[in-house]
Every structure is written in structure tokens, then in C-alpha cells.
Amino acid sequence: MSTHVFDQALALTAQAEGDYLGASHPAYWNMVGPYGGITAATLLNAVMQHPKRLGVPVALTVNYASALVAGPFRVVARPVRTNRSTQHWTVELWQTDAQGDDGVVTTATALTALPRTTWGVDEVAMPAVPPPSAVPPVPLFKGVEWIQRYEVRPVSGGIPRVWDGGGTTSLSQLWVRDAEPRPLDHLSLAALCDVFYPRVWLRRATQVPAGTVSMTVYFHASAEQLDATGTGCLFAQAQAQAIRNGFFDQSAQLWNEAGQLLATSHQVVYYKA
Amino acid sequence: MSTHVFDQALALTAQAEGDYLGASHPAYWNMVGPYGGITAATLLNAVMQHPKRLGVPVALTVNYASALVAGPFRVVARPVRTNRSTQHWTVELWQTDAQGDDGVVTTATALTALPRTTWGVDEVAMPAVPPPSAVPPVPLFKGVEWIQRYEVRPVSGGIPRVWDGGGTTSLSQLWVRDAEPRPLDHLSLAALCDVFYPRVWLRRATQVPAGTVSMTVYFHASAEQLDATGTGCLFAQAQAQAIRNGFFDQSAQLWNEAGQLLATSHQVVYYKA
Structure with a gap:
């Protein structure tokens, strides 16, 4: 496993298929809770590590429903629809807050797809x-x-x-x-x-x-x-x-x-x- | 109830809290399945009609996982996190396909929030x-x-x-x-x-x-x-x-x-x- 701090921060341990344990990492701490980008990458990582994953990421939407706190969390990734070349995912991050209440803190949906090569063009050029x-x-x-x-x-x-x-x-x-x-x-x-x-x-x-x-x-x-x-x-x-x-x-x-x-x-x- | 064809197309009948029956409407048929915009509006409508809804829509993401077919479907809307002024939703549209298999055809997440008035500016002007x-x-x-x-x-x-x-x-x-x-x-x-x-x-x-x-x-x-x-x-x-x-x-x-x-x-x- 990579020793890079980014990989350490989004490390997940599988408890069951699509069910992972992780923990917020101090190296990516923002003012109140972790950097949103590291949370997005963590939820995507749950998809990437899923044994039933088809293809590579095309789209990811992450909803920051509540602030993560320091400590462990659970990520559940589920392929809700697998087509011939595309796959749709829902992901939830669960955490127990300071009051001891367990709840959904972050939700996500993702689309993965088998790579294909087609005609293409970049419509917006880099400045x-x-x-x-x-x-x-x-x-x-x-x-x-x-x-x-x-x-x-x-x-x-x-x-x-x-x-x-x-x-x-x-x-x-x-x-x-x-x-x-x-x-x-x-x-x-x-x-x-x-x-x-x-x-x-x-x-x-x-x-x-x-x-x-x-x-x-x-x-x-x-x-x-x-x-x-x-x-x-x-x-x-x-x-x-x-x-x-x-x-x-x-x-x-x-x-x-x-x-x-x-x-x-x-x-x-x-x-x- | 409105007799406008748009309202007819996204009409939902509540079976239980957040659990609705609807049906694809021929007036919004596309080439294979309904117009994506009417499906998006239907999933949002499930949120709008939910008795626990807080506020008005701020964000909506709809994932078209599979083509809807003509006929009835079920929409399940769930408030996964309700904060003081914001609320996060997950929505799923279920339908039985021509092979008789029931599955998730469309997923969505939504954010609603209590209206507030603040300083603001339109950064992108209309051409x-x-x-x-x-x-x-x-x-x-x-x-x-x-x-x-x-x-x-x-x-x-x-x-x-x-x-x-x-x-x-x-x-x-x-x-x-x-x-x-x-x-x-x-x-x-x-x-x-x-x-x-x-x-x-x-x-x-x-x-x-x-x-x-x-x-x-x-x-x-x-x-x-x-x-x-x-x-x-x-x-x-x-x-x-x-x-x-x-x-x-x-x-x-x-x-x-x-x-x-x-x-x-x-x-x-x-x-x-």
C-alpha cells in the first residue's frame, strides 16, 4: 500500500462487500471537519475498491449533508444498476457524532463506465x-x-x-x-x-x-x-x-x-x- | 389538481410517507422512454410532496441508470439528513421492466433549504x-x-x-x-x-x-x-x-x-x- 499521505487519508478497510471502515485524517483537516475534496475522494475510493466495479469513473456527485467529526466512519457503496457498459452507484458515509447519534453525514452517486475511444474534441481551450x-x-x-x-x-x-x-x-x-x-x-x-x-x-x-x-x-x-x-x-x-x-x-x-x-x-x- | 399536461405527467399518488406511485406519460415520450426533464421533475416532485420537506429546492442531481418503459413506476423519497435550515434527500425510481424484473431505474439526490435573503450578484450576465x-x-x-x-x-x-x-x-x-x-x-x-x-x-x-x-x-x-x-x-x-x-x-x-x-x-x- 502507498505510504503517500493522500492514500493514507482515504484508506478503507472492507468489512463486507461494499461496506468499509475509514477515519478522518488530521493531514486534510479544514476549519470544521475534513477538506471536502478528501471526503469526495474517499467516497469514490469505496466505489473503486468494490469487487463488482465495472469500468472507470465518469461522474461523481457528493452531498455534504453534515460536518464530519474526527474519528472513524463507515462507507457503504452499492451498485444499484449495472448495464452492459455502464454502472450506477449510490454511496453513503455514516458516522457517530459527538452526541452519540449515528447518521448519514455524506451521500454520493457515481457513474462508472468501460473505457471507449471515440471521436472527440475539447470545446473549451485552456487559457x-x-x-x-x-x-x-x-x-x-x-x-x-x-x-x-x-x-x-x-x-x-x-x-x-x-x-x-x-x-x-x-x-x-x-x-x-x-x-x-x-x-x-x-x-x-x-x-x-x-x-x-x-x-x-x-x-x-x-x-x-x-x-x-x-x-x-x-x-x-x-x-x-x-x-x-x-x-x-x-x-x-x-x-x-x-x-x-x-x-x-x-x-x-x-x-x-x-x-x-x-x-x-x-x-x-x-x-x- | 392542475389539468395542465405537465402536472398530469408528474402526478404521484402517495402509498405511504415518501412512497409514491406514478406512471410514464405519453405526452412527454422521447425516442426510447420519457423525456429526461419530465423524469427529473417527477423525482423532484416526490420531494416537494413529502410531508417532512423543509424549504425549497437548491440542488438536484438525477442519474438515468436505465431507460424507463411505458407504464407505472414507484418513487421513494427519503430525507437522509435534516439540519436547522437545510435538508438532504435521496430519491429512487423503481420500475418493472419488460422481462418482469423490478429494479432501480433512476436515482437522485436533492438539497432543499429554507429561503433566506442575502447579498448577491449575477456573475454571468445574459447575452x-x-x-x-x-x-x-x-x-x-x-x-x-x-x-x-x-x-x-x-x-x-x-x-x-x-x-x-x-x-x-x-x-x-x-x-x-x-x-x-x-x-x-x-x-x-x-x-x-x-x-x-x-x-x-x-x-x-x-x-x-x-x-x-x-x-x-x-x-x-x-x-x-x-x-x-x-x-x-x-x-x-x-x-x-x-x-x-x-x-x-x-x-x-x-x-x-x-x-x-x-x-x-x-x-x-x-x-x-
Whole structure:
């Protein structure tokens, strides 16, 4: 088994088919609970480790129903429909909270499919930006643990230095990869889709409580593209479309250094204001 | 009860709390099975009718695991986590197929939340386009039933007239509303998010088998904005980001005539090529 901290964080022990034990890992701790990206990767990992899995991930939706607490949890993954070339999954993460109540904390659905090669095109091209070597990595948010697990090179839309309410855009662009080198796979790609800080902070230059409530990832990368990406940087871009009445959306794209669009992602985020 | 065909199509009869009977409706029939938008609205309707529902829809993800057949089905909606102001749902649609096998045909997750008013901004503005009155409605696809239920006024990216492989973009823009007037609500807004024909048809000017496998809708509209929209047209826009290896994604935005962004949506679509 890999000794990389990412693999340690999403390690699962099978108790029965599709029924796993795991534990939240301090290396990916956010402010209240684990980094959402590591939870997404953990639920996907339950699918990946299932002996009845067909194919590779195409879509993943993770719903953050309640905050995980430190300690053990249970993940149950179930293939609800297996077709000739596609398979649909439901996943639940159960945990006992501080009051001793056991309940569903996170839900997910996933689609896996046998790889096929077809005609294709990238409709959205990677923006023209300086290569990662030309963008210095920035230490971000000392004190928040999970961000230390990533090498982040902000290209535009970094965290505001002055919280003066004067923001004009919610677009952030950055180069990013695991701080400790690890070849990209579907699990780390899923985790990276949640790497962005809350869009409302940037658009309004105001720091308010915010948390992702649902995230969807569409995986466009083939095995060959993942292999070719290896430990290289991803160019990650995110922007809100609507910020209103306590929730905003975020659309994100992640390309590899060769300019191949590996994943697109969307999330809806709760915020106070 | 409304006599509008849309309401008839998604009518559910409660058998027990969160356990409903419904039936696929011929008025929304697609080529093989019902229009995906009516199925999405039906699953959301199971949440809306649940006596324990808290608040209004914020997010909905629907996974089309298998094709529905004509006839009755069962929908089971379950609130898996109820917080102070938010509630997380899982929904399953069960149906007995032609071989007599009962199974899960569609799964969904949803988030509802108590309405709140906060600071907000529309980050993505509606494109400058002619008003619906300046764009003649076009009868589309005679023979496909569900599209007859909508008044469609294509602005750009209409269905190719020549299938010559010469497409250059996957962007479609149209004005759309129920053909028989019906005030917009969350249910019809969810259905409209699936109104677009397959992006690969446009981008490649080639008609290939294609079907949505997962769709997510984020609802940005407040009750006041829905009321103000009424029976007016929506400006709907959709585009793929990546078309590759048998699946493509689609990002969509729906504005009302006043230019308010009511919903954003994403889907991943299977295609043959």
C-alpha cells in the first residue's frame, strides 16, 4: 500500500462487500471537519475498491449533508444498476457524532463506465497563461492543514489581501498538484476539484462563513491522459455564475500542462452574508 | 389538481410517507422512454410532496441508470439528513421492466433549504439577444412527442440542417416555455434544464445515438423571481466543454426575460461515435 499521505487519508478497510471502515485524517483537516475534496475522494475510493466495479469513473456527485467529526466512519457503496457498459452507484458515509447519534453525514452517486475511444474534441481551450515554472508557489493559509498538502501557484484571483468589499470578479486560476509528488489518478483528480476557496470571498472581497453542500465532478481523462499527466501540475480555474440568497454555484475546469481538459466540476456552496 | 399536461405527467399518488406511485406519460415520450426533464421533475416532485420537506429546492442531481418503459413506476423519497435550515434527500425510481424484473431505474439526490435573503450578484450576465417576440417559434422534430410540449424560439445553434460533419461550436441559445401556458415553478424549471438536444450533434454536425446519464440542477430563483417570471419565456443556453471517449458534458444557464439567472445546470451525456 502507498505510504503517500493522500492514500493514507482515504484508506478503507472492507468489512463486507461494499461496506468499509475509514477515519478522518488530521493531514486534510479544514476549519470544521475534513477538506471536502478528501471526503469526495474517499467516497469514490469505496466505489473503486468494490469487487463488482465495472469500468472507470465518469461522474461523481457528493452531498455534504453534515460536518464530519474526527474519528472513524463507515462507507457503504452499492451498485444499484449495472448495464452492459455502464454502472450506477449510490454511496453513503455514516458516522457517530459527538452526541452519540449515528447518521448519514455524506451521500454520493457515481457513474462508472468501460473505457471507449471515440471521436472527440475539447470545446473549451485552456487559457493562455504562464507555465507553472514561471509562477512561484505561494504558502497559503498557514494554520489550515489540508492546503499544506498542495503546491499552489496562483495565476489570478488569489485570496484578497484587503477585505474591503471591493471585489469585481469571482474567477480564480491556479496551477496546483500534490505537494508530495503522487501520480494523478481519478481519486486525486476528484479531490482537486474542491481546491478553490469560496467564490463569494473573492467577488465581494469579504470573508464570510461558507461551505460546499454539493459537488459534481465529470471525469474526461482517459487512463493514458492520467498517466501522461503523472506528477505534473494541473491548471485549475473556477468561477461563480450566480451568488444569491445564501447559496452560490461554482463551475471549474482542470487541465493538465499539455492543455488537455481532464475534469469539469460544479458545486453549490452555502454562505452567510 | 392542475389539468395542465405537465402536472398530469408528474402526478404521484402517495402509498405511504415518501412512497409514491406514478406512471410514464405519453405526452412527454422521447425516442426510447420519457423525456429526461419530465423524469427529473417527477423525482423532484416526490420531494416537494413529502410531508417532512423543509424549504425549497437548491440542488438536484438525477442519474438515468436505465431507460424507463411505458407504464407505472414507484418513487421513494427519503430525507437522509435534516439540519436547522437545510435538508438532504435521496430519491429512487423503481420500475418493472419488460422481462418482469423490478429494479432501480433512476436515482437522485436533492438539497432543499429554507429561503433566506442575502447579498448577491449575477456573475454571468445574459447575452444580448433579440427578445422572444422577435424570434419566431419553430416546430421541431415532428414525431417526437415531448418537444411538442414546449414553445421553442431558437436564437443560435439550432439543429443542423445538413449532417456533413462540419460543425464548429456546441453552443445553442433559445427562448423556451411551456407550449400550454403554465406559471414557472421549481418543477418546470428542472424539466427545462434538459431541453437541449445532444451537443455532439451540433459540434460535429453528425447525428449519433446519445442519452443523458446524469444531470445536476442548481436553483438560483427565489419564489419572487419565479412568480415574476410567470408564463414568460426563459432564455436557455447550453454548451459542451469536453466531448471525448463516449461521453460529453453540457453546461447550461436559464434566465428569465428580465435577465435574472434562475438556474444553472450540468449534465454528462453518453454518445456513440
